Amino acid sequence: MKKTLTATLAALTLAVSAIATMAVAADKPTMGVVVKIGGIPWFNAMEAGIKEEGEKLGVDASMIGPTSADPALQVRAIEDLIAKGVDVIGVVPNDEKALEPVLKKAMDAGIKVVAHEGPGLTNIDWDFELASxxxxxxxxxxxxxxxxxxxxxxxxxxxxxxxxxxxxxxxxxxxxxxxxxxxxxxxxxxxxxxxxxxxxxxxxxxxxxxxxxxxxxxxxxxxxxxxxxxxxxxxxxxxxxxxxxxxxxxxxxxxxxxxxxxxxxxWNPAEAGRVFVRMGKLLVDGTEIKSGMTVEGLGTIEPDAAAKDIITNNLVTINKDTVDGLADLGL
Incomplete structure (x- = not known):
């Protein structure tokens, strides 16, 4: 009898633990960032930043890199993210016009959309740039x-x-x-x-x-x-x-x-990856993006609400004197 009771209590403990874990996972915002192309150093560094900041902020964030710089592959990747019901979609566009319809579909589904290198996009919540x-x-x-x-x-x-x-x-x-x-x-x-x-x-x-x-x-x-x-x-x-x-x-x-x-x-592509996640988290939390606020990686921002753009200048010089230090950062 005692052994049976002990086993029952142990099973209940495991069940409660599993339910708690599932609840935490369900509460964790999900984000997919679709970049121009996968497998090149620039976007490898961006992916590292996305994963790092996702772990830090409690966001289930990942990067999708198509096998070639083909806008149709980006459209397909975004369609997949919509089907999965993610909370946020990030995008670095190969062709702004080609992505507008699928990004509108994402927004109509209640998904937040953050862009980078897409200052002309309209079907987004915000585009951020680390250089004008x-x-x-x-x-x-x-x-x-x-x-x-x-x-x-x-x-x-x-x-x-x-x-x-x-x-x-x-x-x-x-x-x-x-x-x-x-x-x-x-x-x-x-x-x-x-x-x-x-x-x-x-x-x-x-x-x-x-x-x-x-x-x-x-x-x-x-x-x-x-x-x-x-x-x-x-x-x-x-x-x-x-x-x-x-x-x-x-x-x-x-x-x-x-x-x-x-x-x-x-600019630092790893930092751009981190900013993707920070912006996504702010939007999911319902934080108003406004003039004078500070976003880590962007600094104090002056957003253009009409154009949905946040333009900053965070340029880094690459030359013989700086290249080793930058490369040692994993860039």
Whole structure:
């Protein structure tokens, strides 16, 4: 009898514990962040930030990285998250227009939507940026002009011709150069290859062959500087052709030390991952996003409520002096 009672009490204890665990899990907000492409260092770092902050804030947060930078794959991933009934969807868009219908579907289902690198999206609660489009583009343009001596031919890479922010950066850079350095000449059209290192390398080799007087590449998209840098290295054009753009320091460390990549600016993708979760948690908790509030990773914000944008400037310089420290942070 005593053994039976003991066994019964033990079973009840386990059952209560299981029910409590299930209740905690049910109360835990769920979030899925759909990025442009999986498996590259930039988004690997972002995923680490998402998971870290999710554990810290008690959010079941994960990242979904499609196998290629295809907007249709992002739409499919968002559809899956809607079907799962997550509380928050985050997105780094490849094509804003292609995602608007599925993001509207998410919002109609009561799901909060947070974007990054999508300042033109409308079917969202908020988009956050760690750099303004004009400031980011102009910073790279100034560095390229300085290295090229204010004259000569240059080419521009973007992730694709539909990635909104890459093209906004390129627009700002080209406008700044045209207004301030009339002896600098853009060759060709912009090339949508900078999310793929092999495409960037091959295109850079082709551009170099077609334009023997080329002096620079302005590459927006984390694989663009890597591919262009490899092409410059192969053609032994270090200190003759300058490669400027944002990239993952750990991936480009050797190239920048050799001079095949000249430098660039970035923000911390791991911090962007953490901000995704912080913003999602604020929205789930019903916290009003307002002027003057402080959001860790963004600082004191001045949100544009009409455009649903939060634009900050948190640029980090990448050069020979800083690359080791940044790479050692896992970036």
């Amino acid at each position: 489009a004009s400031g980011f583009g102009e910073a790279h343009a100034k560095l390229l002009a300085e290295k090229m001596g204010g004259e000569g031919e240059y080419a521009v890479f973007v992730g694709s011709l539909t990635v909104p922010l890459h093209n906004a950066w390129a627009d700002a850079a080209n406008a700044y150069i045209a207004a301030n350095y009339p002896k600098m000449k853009l060759v060709g059209d912009r090339y949508g290859v900078a999310e793929n290192v092999d495409d960037s390398r091959k295109t850079a080799l082709d551009v170099i062959a077609a334009h023997p007087n080329l002096k620079g590449f302005l590459a927006f998209g984390s694989q663009g500087p890597i591919g262009a840098g490899r092409a410059v290295e192969e053609r032994r054009l270090v200190d003759k052709v300058f490669v400027i753009g944002p990239f993952s320091p750990g991936q480009g460390r050797a190239l920048i030390k050799e001079g095949a990549i000249t430098g660039g600016f970035m």
